[in-house]
Amino acid sequence: MRVLFLGGAGMIGSAAAREAVARGADVTIVTRSAPVRPPAEGVRSLRADVRDAAALASALGGEEFDAVVNWVGFTPDDVRDHRELFAGRAGQYVFISTCSVFGRPVPLLPITESSPRRQPHFGYARDKIACELLLEEAYREAGFPLTIVRPFHTYDRTVIPVLAGWTAIERMRAGRPVVVHGDGTSLWSLTHSRDFARAFVPLLGNGQAIGESVNVVSGAILTWDQIHLALAAAAGVREPVLRHRSSESIAELVPGWRDVLEHDFRHSMLFDTSKLRALVPGFAPEVSFAQGAREVLAHYDAHPGLRVVDEDLDRAFDGLLEA
Structure with missing residues (x-):
């Protein structure tokens, strides 16, 4: 499986790359500068500004991927061009969001993927909601192969x-x-980053996850x-x-x-982790x-x-x- 990470040199991205390589995936990461955390052995690194669609397209050439993971989409402008850029190039587009999108206090516990999204105070979470909505529209209108993954408090x-x-x-x-x-x-x-990676990597290339949002929590x-x-x-x-x-x-x-x-x-x-366990059978922290x-x-x-x-x-x- 060929996997492209847009960003992904941080704590959970690095753990996910190590896990993907260990499972036999061919992993490429694209970062604007040298990663602070050295990539796992076997990971290919490219240099480009992932928020510059033209620069990213130039760096990737004609390559295609089974899964593209966007770790650094924080505002709608960061992902707006990706519908066109990765249409036909990616079998799956995974947007890394956050469980902070769920409104506080949550009206009904436990939290599921369908719990209300509302965050009028935190700009970070508010912008993530806007990204989710923009990409969901691309999925509904054009079949963009979207999966939304929401980590929570990972360390x-x-x-x-x-x-x-x-x-x-x-x-x-x-x-x-x-x-x-x-x-x-x-x-x-x-959630420890190793447990996040163990739950996350099996979602890559998983056709059942397309069109879904998944809370990846322990x-x-x-x-x-x-x-x-x-x-x-x-x-x-x-x-x-x-x-x-x-x-x-x-x-x-x-x-x-x-x-x-x-x-x-x-x-x-x-959190209710029923959906995660259905998509990744046998997962347990x-x-x-x-x-x-x-x-x-x-x-x-x-x-x-x-x-x-x-x-x-x-x-x-x-x-x-x-x-």
């Missing part, structure tokens, strides 16, 4: 999946309280307290001190968190968050330059606790 060893990042770890190791939004019991889902259910406790255990902290404050009070002292708390993290996000957290802490402990405390955030936490 690997390089990502501490809490807003406070290393500051939270440092505070826990020092025996100092860490602030958790709300009462710590809202439901969340984390389906694991965690509370925000459990996420912090797993990170604490991986950091060697037996009895971390967690303190709970409302999203509103946190946003007063950490204004940069206001939107993500108000419109995202404060809401429970629970293999990396528990306990294991993933150990990988994260091992990586950060091995790289001192990553262990940076945000002094402003550290003071804000102290202010919230004093209040």
Whole structure:
């Protein structure tokens, strides 16, 4: 199978490329500059601006692909020319969207692919919805071979999946309280990039996925307290001190968190993975968050330059606790 990645040199794209090559696919990635993460062995790299249709067409020549995956479509202008560019050239066009397109709070849990899409606040998610609608129109009107894939909160060893990042770890190791939004019991889902790749790659070249949207998530259910406790255990902290404050009070002292708390993290996000499991029979996540957290802490402990405390955030936490 010949697969083209438009972008795809980031965390989940790199994992997907490794998985695709391991399954025998012939993978080409197109990036504007040299990827920060070196491509997996066996991946062919091309240089072109994927948002410039003429430059992309020139770089690809007359090549055809079984699947084209667009990792870097963020606005309608980024994908507007792809209907014409890849018509007859791609057996499948996979648009990487996001589960952030679903309105908050979700009116009915668990979330399915048909849950309402609405995001008036986050520009990123609002633009992804616009991209989805534009490409869905191409599918309906011209049979454009579209599949929409929506990751959720995905991480690997390089990502501490809490807003406070290393500051939270440092505070826990020092025996100092860490602030958790709300009462710590809202439901969340984390997916390791390796599990994402294992679920995603079988969708490529899968004719049953054409015309469909698929939420590619682990389906694991965690509370925000459990996420912090797993990170604490991986950091060697037996009895971390967690303190709970409302999203509103946190946003007063950490204004940069206001939107993500108000419109995202404060809401429970629970997913029905029936469609994913129907399209990828036998899929089940293999990396528990306990294991993933150990990988994260091992990586950060091995790289001192990553262990940076945000002094402003550290003071804000102290202010919230004093209040």
